[in-house]
Amino acid sequence: MTVTAPKGFRASGVAAGIxxxxGALDVALVVNDGPDTTAAAVFTGNRIKAAPVLWSQQVLKAGIVRAVILNSGGANACTGPAGFQDTHATAEHTAAVLSGRASRFPVGAGDVAVCSTGLIGERLPMPKLLHGVDAAARGLSRDGGAEAAKAIMTTDTVPKTAVHSGQGFTVGGMAKGAGMLAPGLATMLVVLTTDAVADASILDAALREATAVTFDRIDSDGCMSTNDTVLLMASGASRIEPTPAELAEAVTAVCADLARQLIADAEGATKEIAIDVTGAASAADAVEVGRSIARNNLVKTAFFGNDPNWGRILAAIGTTAAAFEPDEVDVAINGVWICKGGAAGEDRSKVDLSARGVTVTVNLHAGEESATVWTNDLSMGYVHENSAYSS
Amino acid sequence: MTVTAPKGFRASGVAAGIxxxxGALDVALVVNDGPDTTAAAVFTGNRIKAAPVLWSQQVLKAGIVRAVILNSGGANACTGPAGFQDTHATAEHTAAVLSGRASRFPVGAGDVAVCSTGLIGERLPMPKLLHGVDAAARGLSRDGGAEAAKAIMTTDTVPKTAVHSGQGFTVGGMAKGAGMLAPGLATMLVVLTTDAVADASILDAALREATAVTFDRIDSDGCMSTNDTVLLMASGASRIEPTPAELAEAVTAVCADLARQLIADAEGATKEIAIDVTGAASAADAVEVGRSIARNNLVKTAFFGNDPNWGRILAAIGTTAAAFEPDEVDVAINGVWICKGGAAGEDRSKVDLSARGVTVTVNLHAGEESATVWTNDLSMGYVHENSAYSS
Structure with a gap:
């Protein structure tokens, strides 16, 4: 069900040969049949933005999205003006096909968002892609969400979908992403749908609130992508207009679910690590400390080796500008406080790292704020996957 | 010869069982026999500083160092007040032994710098260490530089030494470091000696000028250590007082030599990568861009796989705040301009990555400034070495 769980949406996923x-699915289409077509999105913070990101940023300025066309197999990033024309042509073609027969409204290219993912720097095979758009439009279905989620996978090993029900309305979502997961959004495409009634500004606020505490707090490998897009579309088909807080809560629930699925499927990972930073002077300090630990290759390799190496965690904390005193920091791994007051605490042999899930708890003793950042270990598998294949 | 190449210095390296x-050498001693005993140092930017760093920072305030005692086998970091007392006791013992028989001057503990390297978070075995100090004092020799360089090795596979001759004076040096190499000094201990006549402020200026363009521009794995120390001691034994510029040039030459040796010996590395950033609006921009590329795990794994993946390089550049336009950036790998104007240039098959040495050239087309940052690939060996052993 995923993006088609909320009323008012159809979707499809097809194999276009990209x-x-x-036979691998590589083109997905999600159409909002209304009655509303409000939308909001957040995009990568990377200054090198893929053509579909530059296009979709323009589309979103009006706060209206009728459909989103997505492809895997190529990022269409660093492809110059020709690559941008390819994205434009994809939107034009999608709009024409939908207007012709597959939509209840006439659709303009300016109402079609575009997302791409795959290798940076290569042009997309446009004839294949445009045929894929035709097939995707023919395949649109109220049950098409699962196929759409499969069609956006790259190195993902499983499709990622989530649904959350509010009071009389529903939020659904799908995501792709397994590497290049970093601050300011992971390498990921996320499409969220809801049948709630909400204008674009309410959607935008809900989406930013949700991503700030979910996708922006996962950091698999510190690498920020050129193509990240999180798109939220509302059909209003439930006729229910939730309060902004209710909507934000539901959107956050779906984003949190998808974010955890991204970390769970990160390339080569053998550990899923939650870093709970407590006792911080501010939430920003807590996030900075959590992210510094999450990005530290020596911490990450230690966890791959089941080594509760708290000294490397302290060294990572010490590189931040957060408020803390070095001789007041406590660190626990899976509940064992192996560092107390900046020095050795309980015996490291008490720490059991045999399970996939790991919790690192840091108490900065500098305030009352806290945050959790999720990450992975750095494994042989990560190096293998990212050295053996261009992506 | 190394640190004993300049006149006025004796050194030793002994096995103390740490x-x-x-039988592995693990305690080194370098003594300045004068006539001058001026000194300067730079230390880690990490806020979690090891006890010997906190101690040596105090010693250096007077601009005088008579001797430096170094140990491998334990970092004495995150060891609390007891660890600081251990460092203090080491300096006291070294001063007493040297004053008793091995020095031409009475030596105070406040004239003895201390450096330690190894696992964070564990106390040093003090009886062994103090016996090692005795043995090191007995072993002091004008030929002892080579043994001293061996005694500071941790995961290093080779000792690292360098010598540069100026007009009538000499600068010598030794270094250790193979991982945790990052901005604001690598995980490393470096002792530099010179027989030039120079007061502490001149030494300090020369050392800061040298480290800014050498050790501060190597970044093996983005991880900053708790123990980094670069110490420069001057004996004045040559009776030659070089100009500040002459001294800085000689110190920079030795630092550059040692920095390249650190990158050459980085843990698990199969590539030594020079990132030349040109056409930058400022040197700071050039360093920021170079460092962003150097720290990007996807770039580093691609080089391990001999994959000239310029898209990942562009994505890394895009995360910086440097002045550039995305559609004006050129990137060459080993002289092949595979990215022109932010899009594909020459064919990637022309790039030969079979050799250990790799040069990445970036032209931002935003100004006239440039900088080179050195790094390594991210290999299976790095993950193995840092997951299999606590360090």
């Missing part, structure tokens, strides 16, 4: 693997 | 491996 991916090298024969 | 390292687990029987």
């Amino acid at each position: 991916k090298a693997t024969a | 390292k687990a491996t029987a």
Whole structure:
């Protein structure tokens, strides 16, 4: 169900031959049949933005999205003006096909968001992609969410979908992403749908509130992508207009679910690590400390080796500008306080790191604020996957 | 010869049993016999500083260092007040031994710098260490530089030494460091000696000028240590007082030599990568761009896989605040301009990555400034070495 769980949406996923693997789904389409077509989105903070990001940023300025066309198998990033024309042509073609027969409204290219993911720097095979758009439009269905979620996968091993029900309305979502997961959004495409009634500014506020505490707090490998897009579309088909807080809560629930699925499927990972930073002077301090630990290759390799190396965690904390005194920091790994007051605490042999899930707890003793950042270990598998294949 | 190449210095390296491996050298001593005993140092930017760093910072305030005692096998970091007392006791013992028989001057503990390297968070075995100080004092020799360089090794596979001759004076140096190499000094201990005549302020200026363009521009794994120390001691034994510029040039030459040796010996590395950033609006912009590329795990794994993946380089550049336009950036790998104007240039198949040395050239087309940052690839060996052993 995923993005088609809320009323008013149809979706599809088809194989257009863009991916090298024969028969692999690589084009997805999600259409909002209304009655409303409000939308909001957040995009990568990377200054090198893929053509579809530059396009979709323009589309979103009006706060209206009728459909989003997505492809895997190529990022269409660093492709110059020709790459931007490819994105424009994709939106034009999608709009024309939908207006012709597959939509209840006439659709303009300016109402079609575009997302791409895959190798940076290569042009998309446009004839294949445009045929894929035709097939995706033909395949649109109220049950198409699952196929759409499969069609946006790259190195993902499983499709990622989530649904949350509010009071009389529903939020659904799908995501792709397994590497290049970093601050300011992971390498990921996320499409969220809701049948709630909400204008674009309410959607925008809900989406920013949700991403700030979910996607912006996962950091698999510190690498920020050129293509990240999180798009939220509202059909209003439930006729229910939740309060902004109710909507934000539901959107956050779906984003949190998808974010955890991204970390769970990160390339080569053998550990899913929650870093709970407490006792911080501010939430920003807590996030900075959590992210510094999450990005530290020596911490990450230690966890791959099941080594509760708290000294490396302290060294990572010491690189931040957060408020704390070095001789007051406590660190627990899976509940064992192996560092107390900046020095050795309980014996490291008490720490059991045999499970996939790991919790690192840091108490800065500098205030009352806290935040959790999620990350992975740095494994042989990560190096293998990212050295053996161009992506 | 190394640190004993300049006149006025004796050194030694002995096995004190601090390292687990029987017979491994682990205590080094370098003594300045004068006539001058001026000194300067730079220390880690990490806010979690090891006890020997906190101690040596105090010693250096007077601009006088008579001797430096170094140990491998334990960092004495995150060891609390007891660890600081251990460092103090080491300096006291070194001063007493040197005053008793091994020095031409009475030596106070406040004239003895201390450096430690190894696992964070564990106390040093003080009886062994103090016996090692005795042995090191007995072993002091004008030929002892090579043994001293061996005694500070941790995961280093080779000792690292360098010498540069100026007009009538000499600068010598030794370094250790193979991982945790990052901005604001690598995980490293460096002792530099010179027989030039120079007061502490001149030494300080020369050292800061040298480290800014050498050790501060190597970044093996983005991890900053708790123990980094670069110490420069001057004996004045040559009776030559170089100009500040002459001194800085000689110190920079030795630092550059040692910095390249650190990158060459980085843990698990199969590539030594020079990132030349040109056309920058400022040197700071050039360093920021170079460092962003150097720290990007996806770039580093691509080089491990001999993949000239310029898209990942662009994505890394895009995360910086440097002045540039995305559609004006050129990137060459080993001289092949595979990215022109932010899009594909020459064919990637032309890039030969079979050699250990790699040069990445970035032209931002935003100004006239440039900088080079050195780094390594991210290999299976790095993950293995840092997951299999606590360090």
